[in-house]
Amino acid sequence: MDASPQRPTLSTSPRILNEREIKIVASDVNVYYGDKHAIKHLSIDIPDRAVSAFIGPSGCGKSTFLRSINRMNDTIPSCRVTGDILIDGKNIYDRDLDVVQLRARVGMVFQKPNPFPKSIFENVAYGPRIHGLAKSKTDLEEIVVNSLKKASLFEEVKDRLNHPGTGLSGGQQQRLCIARAIAVNPEIILMDEPCSALDPIASARIEELIDEIRQNYCIIIVTHSMQQAARVSQLTAFFHLGVLVEFGDTDDMFTAPQDKRTQDYITGRFG
Amino acid sequence: MSDHTVKSYDDDLASLKQMLAQMGGLAEEQLANAIDAVTKRDIKLADRVIAGDEKIDALEQQIEEKSILTIARRQPMAQDLRQIIVAIRISVDLERIGDLAKNTAKRTHAISEQMPRKLVSGLTRMGNLAQEQLKNILDAYAQGDANKAIQVWRSDEDIDALYNSIFRELLTYMMEDPRMIGPCTHLLFGTKNMERIGDHTTNIAENIYFLVHGKAITEERPKKDSTSTTSFNLKT
């Protein structure tokens, strides 16, 4: 099972892939941490302007794959990636690809909110500043305000933009991190369990935010909550032990999954 | 199918299944007694059937409540979700079957000693077919056998065909002897009830198929009942 490339269980291509352009194509991707084979022969297509959810038990490789898309795995010395990951047709593991530019196009929101220990304004302004997206101070302010509005945080913080970002509540901090990711005008937003540290109300606001912004970005969300994946995404991929077991339209996956392992996982039959 | 990690979830689903089985058994019993009552003109049996219907109604209520609770509590997905939805639907069908059996039993009061035996035979034969369908479909549900369900689903043709012929037969009786119109009408209704019971088992069959395969039957349901378009000529 490990040696040969496995196509996931698909009887038909998910409908969503026909309705949208394909943003990311992964082709026989393998990821190794030293000797550990973390992701085995992964091939998947991710649509643009839609939300794709990665689900699976702990240690199945979904976060690893997520971090391969913006090459955050490069920071881990023992990590090795083979295969191709193409964004808009260009392989991001090419030698001549600037990782810094890649990370400006592919934003990331982490599990635990991690705003910079700076003011709210500075948090959002840092990205545009280092990438030279603002030509003047007013430009920069506009970018910051717009990003905060898109992250539906602006109303709450508009009169304390120079207060430290770490002084906000958990949910607000996470929205700040989303605003920070949006500020650099990315095409893809990767979210690694963004709601797992938040209370239900804050989680709901994040879900609402995702609903609002998915028209404009390709969003990939890794989540432990099946219900959240069902609510928020259009395409769901189920990972197990480093292998992509099944992926398809979310509605079908959660009402009538085709693989027994998927079925067992989402109905809570995994011992 | 392995067990849920949370055992009480399994218990919830098992109790639903058990209640449905109980309801099915009751329906079978009601149907058998109703046919018996009409065939043997047993008023007492008929009355027992009429009284026994409330148990089926109560079970339908319980199943509905349990299903709603399980949905709220467990947020079921996939197979489990289908199982619960199907449980609600099947309980509705079984409750209708119970009602039809009660209605048929009621007709016993109207059919008197004078009616010739050969008139009732049609109803009896229909009733036996319906019984067989019901038994088969309940078995199919218990075993989760979609193929068996399909068989039941296709066999509805036979009930329909039999109903056509009994319909014509009763019409002929009524035309020959106008004194038979009263009892024959009752018999007609009773026979119609049996045909309806068959339709309900077909419903249940479709649900079982959905439960097992996750999508609806794509074929057209076989409908051989042409009585709605049968015309007769009083003049001949």
Place this chain on the structure above:
Amino acid sequence: MTDISAQASIGVIATASQRALIARRYAAERRFRLYGILAILLTTVFLVVLFVDIFSKGIPAFTEHRLQLAINADAAKLDPENSKGPDKIRGGDFNGLIRSKLSELLPAVTTRADRKALNGLLSSGAADEFRAMVVANPALLGTDVAVPVLLSDDADQYFKGYQTGTTRRSGESALQMIAEGNNIRLSTSVPEFRGALDALKVFASERLQNDNRELERLDNLIASRTDDLKSAEAGAASGDAAAIAERDKLSSDIASLTGTRDQLKTLVENLAARVSKAAGAETLDATLPSLFVEVNGGVLKVTELGELSALASPILAPKSLDTAAPGNWSILELSIPETNRRTSDKEIAWLEQLKVSGVVESGFAWRFLTSGDSREPELAGIRGALTGSIFTLLVTLALSLPIGVGAAVYLEEFAPKNRLTDLIEVNINNLAAVPSIVFGLLGLAMFLNFFGLPRSAPLVGGLVLALLVLPTIIIASRAALKAVPPSIKEAALGVGASHQQAIFHHVLPMAMPGIMTGTIIGMAHALGETAPLLMIGMVAFIVDIPGSFTDAATALPVQIYLWSDLPEIAFQAKTAAAIIVLLVVLFVMNASAIYLRKRFERRW
């Protein structure tokens, strides 16, 4: 579940063994708290003792005694060519003017030797202020100028009470004076002199005891040497050259010891005779405490003492020999004999006279902080060493902070994790433990000999200390960098910052408080280091204040070391005062660094 049934209510432990366990635990906690408090108390005691000792020794060095004189700035002596030019005025005879003024105040000082001794009471730099005043303002020429004149260190020490203890007692009865040749016979009706007499006898008998003990010791030494000689004789008889040499040496030792012992024996016998004479008159000599009588404007030195009368020779002659009324005269006892102190009786008498005439003043010794080092204790100041230390530390800071932080950042973030990096890490940790004098040797070999940098310069001192301090800063900075949560760096990378931007914009500012702590520790360490500076030559006697990083200089700890070696008592006080200055500098440095660190912490 049986425990529950045994419990009466929540919180009540039923079984005896559990109770014992709890009691033991509480007892252990109490003991631990006690140990902690004891440790703190002990430390506090040590600190208090240290500070009290240093401050009590050092504070006197911050005051100096001066004469406030009104001197006519005679233009004839100071500016004979009447040029009014500063250079010419500077060469004028200011000292002469001061000396003549002094003679005016004490006209009784006539002989050449006496006059020399009187002038010796002034500091060698006594004329400095006078000179500076007139040079700055030539218009003062010809006018009377109020000039502060610095006293010598011995005079200063006398007034501070270090030379001898002084006890003054006012006379209770009348004092009669009769001339007896060159001396004066004093008599009183009440035994005024009894107290002094008793004190003398006590002093003498103590002295006798000490001398007897010394005699005993010498006798023992001679005895042991004689024994050794006997054994050496035996060896010498056999012709052994080493034994012969030893026998000769021992012989000469015994001879000299015997000589000393005999001298001491005669002294002891004399002293014993005098002490045993009980109630007789005492003859005072230089080995006994001195006694003065101040009467009628003069100072008499007592040479013979009885209970009711005394014989005294005048140091400063009284105006008249009239009987002095009670309360108009006094007895001054000096507890240390003349031979054991640096100021003679005459000098003390003159100083007391000057004091009575009101020209002696004591004030804050600003020159301690404004002048450089000097051979004369009263003129020595800390400024040269302070400037040298500050320059050295500036060089150290300028070198070690950027290099240290840079190295830490590189090792922590950019260096590949291989054997070479591990080797470097281990070596840095080891360097932190290398004795500081090794760095001095390194500085000597490399900076002075190989690169040929100027010796004794703050530049070289700073370089050597930077090497010393570098490992501390690197280790502390690495720890601070490691302590920054990795989520911050990830967040920065996720937004599209390069590795370098993430480090310098986010990680480094967050690590600043820890880096500052390391710097504070390193700089404090460097401020107090003496051994490496000695090696590179900052041990010379530097008088001038260093003006640049390449001028020869010395450093505060070195200065303290040098001063502590010098014999003059005044330098002991200066050493303690310099330690106080060092502590103040350290305190100021640390306080400002801690303030900076708080600023960094608050910002985030």
